Amino acid sequence: MKQYTQLAEIQADLRAGSLRCEDLVRQYLAAIAARPEINAFLEVFEAEVIAQAQAQDAAIARGEWQLLTGLVLGIKDNIAYKGHVFSASSKILDGFESLFSATVVERLLAEGAMIIGRLNCDEFAMGSSNENSAFGRVLNPINTDYVPGGSSGGSAAAVAAGFCHASLGTDTGGSIRQPAAYCGLVGLKPSYGRISRHGIIAFGSSFDQVGPFAKSIEDVALLTQVMAGPDAYDTTCSTLEVGQYVPIATDKKYKFAVIKELLSGEGLDPELQAAFQQKVAQLKAAGHEIVEVSFPYLPYAIPTYYILATAEASSNLSRYSGVHYGYRSGNATDLESTYKKSRTEGFGEEVKRRIMMGTFVLSEGYYDAYYGRGQKVRRLLRDKSLEILQQTDAILTPTTTGTAFKFGEKSDDPIQMYLEDIFTVLANLTGLPAISVPFATHSNGMPLGIQLMGRPFAEAEIFALAKALQA
Numbered sequence: 001m002k003q004y005t006q007l008a009e010i011q012a013d014l015r016a017g018s019l020r021c022e023d024l025v026r027q028y029l030a031a032i033a034a035r036p037e038i039n040a041f042l043e044v045f046e047a048e049v050i051a052q053a054q055a056q057d058a059a060i061a062r063g064e065w066q067l068l069t070g071l072v073l074g075i076k077d078n079i080a081y082k083g084h085v086f087s088a089s090s091k092i093l094d095g096f097e098s099l100f101s102a103t104v105v106e107r108l109l110a111e112g113a114m115i116i117g118r119l120n121c122d123e124f125a126m127g128s129s130n131e132n133s134a135f136g137r138v139l140n141p142i143n144t145d146y147v148p149g150g151s152s153g154g155s156a157a158a159v160a161a162g163f164c165h166a167s168l169g170t171d172t173g174g175s176i177r178q179p180a181a182y183c184g185l186v187g188l189k190p191s192y193g194r195i196s197r198h199g200i201i202a203f204g205s206s207f208d209q210v211g212p213f214a215k216s217i218e219d220v221a222l223l224t225q226v227m228a229g230p231d232a233y234d235t236t237c238s239t240l241e242v243g244q245y246v247p248i249a250t251d252k253k254y255k256f257a258v259i260k261e262l263l264s265g266e267g268l269d270p271e272l273q274a275a276f277q278q279k280v281a282q283l284k285a286a287g288h289e290i291v292e293v294s295f296p297y298l299p300y301a302i303p304t305y306y307i308l309a310t311a312e313a314s315s316n317l318s319r320y321s322g323v324h325y326g327y328r329s330g331n332a333t334d335l336e337s338t339y340k341k342s343r344t345e346g347f348g349e350e351v352k353r354r355i356m357m358g359t360f361v362l363s364e365g366y367y368d369a370y371y372g373r374g375q376k377v378r379r380l381l382r383d384k385s386l387e388i389l390q391q392t393d394a395i396l397t398p399t400t401t402g403t404a405f406k407f408g409e410k411s412d413d414p415i416q417m418y419l420e421d422i423f424t425v426l427a428n429l430t431g432l433p434a435i436s437v438p439f440a441t442h443s444n445g446m447p448l449g450i451q452l453m454g455r456p457f458a459e460a461e462i463f464a465l466a467k468a469l470q471a
């Protein structure tokens with residue numbers, strides 16, 4: 001089977017008549033069936049995606065082309081698709097079927113995308129290794145001893161394994177960029193408010209954003225272009241004009257900010273540190289400017305994120321009561337025990353830990369000390385980031401502190417797992433767009449990702465900067 005890295009190549013073959021959408025879809029279905037142990041898909045919409053492909057082939061025969069003609073997509077299991085089950089990889093949504101499609105799904109379908117299935121993830125998108133799914137872990141297709149990253153682990157594994165061309169994930173603290181880095185893909189967390197959250201299962205509503213995974217910056221840009229823009233169903237969605245993300249500009253010289261405190265390499269894998277330094281040198285040699293900046297507040301990003309995101313999660317997840325929808329305990333005898341038993345039996349351990357932490361930080365007597373103070377630190381982090389981005393075009397960091405780790409390595413220690421997000425949470429705390437691009441391979445054979453964080457709503461520029469990084 002021919003491996004395509006860009007949609008443009010697929011479309012060229014479709015135009016030339018050497019490929020049909022149906023063949024392409026059948027190839028993906030065969031690839032999925034050949035490696036069931038990867039466990040990327042919770043459900044494959046086999047008959048449906050074949051029908052979509054046949055409809056696309058008929059449209060092509062009539063000369064009808066759309067932006068995403070030929071693109072086969074997987075969607076994370078926290079994104080609503082009308083008439084399909086979605087569960088956020090949790091038992092608590094047992095049997096729940098979506099009554100409508102997320103705005104992003106509607107927009108992608110309207111441009112010709114074909115949806116092949118729903119993808120495994122950490123329960124309610126809480127995690128960094130996909131070990132928190134109620135439906136089993138996802139293996140990294142590059143080396144199955146390693147985690148694919150999380151929480152959008154299925155989304156990353158599926159694209160890396162050639163099960164679909166691109167996928168959607170969500171990113172509350174790094175859940176697109178970290179698995180993209182661990183699976184050798186490009187992944188974007190757009191500016192907060194760039195893409196509608198309508199139809200996305202909420203985790204931390206002031207952090208959550210949907211974004212794409214693909215093998216090329218071009219396809220990530222194209223998918224973002226199709227999904228972005230105002231939505232009457234989401235009032236946090238910006239009305240700012242989207243502009244043109246494709247074709248990507250490639251002729252400019254940029255100013256990259258590099259954080260001084262990071263250059264010492266403390267806590268970084270030495271090979272990653274060396275590869276990062278080498279990339280910085282390459283950028284300089286290519287005529288870009290590197291500006292060393294100090295970011296003394298960086299150590300506060302993780303604690304702030306885990307206070308604010310758990311607070312929002314505890315509120316958002318209060319709706320899973322066993323009464324309205326999803327799982328209801330068979331052992332309940334009255335309303336109180338319906339709540340308690342359904343939630344106790346329906347939620348996994350990590351989700352319960354988050355709900356308890358969030359409830360604690362919001363509780364009377366502690367609210368000001370934790371939640372209130374967290375909000376202030378969040379503002380400081382945003383102000384400092386914007387100050388840096390006034391003098392530079394983007395902040396350059398590694399996406400993670402090392403490559404993917406092995407199963408079980410961090411799952412017994414929540415703090416170690418939370419530290420995974422050290423470079424990614426800043427973009428969610430500040431609402432800024434950030435992209436992860438593969439940039440080196442470790443001697444353990446696993447890919448490494450580099451991250452760019454840019455100005456609010458400067459997605460077009462982020463893609464151009466990412467191209468400069470890859471050049």
Ligand code: GLN
Nearest residue numbers: 125126127172173174175
């Ligand atoms: N790993 C982070 C967490 O567990 C980020 C999750 C996400 O972005 N959805 O909260």
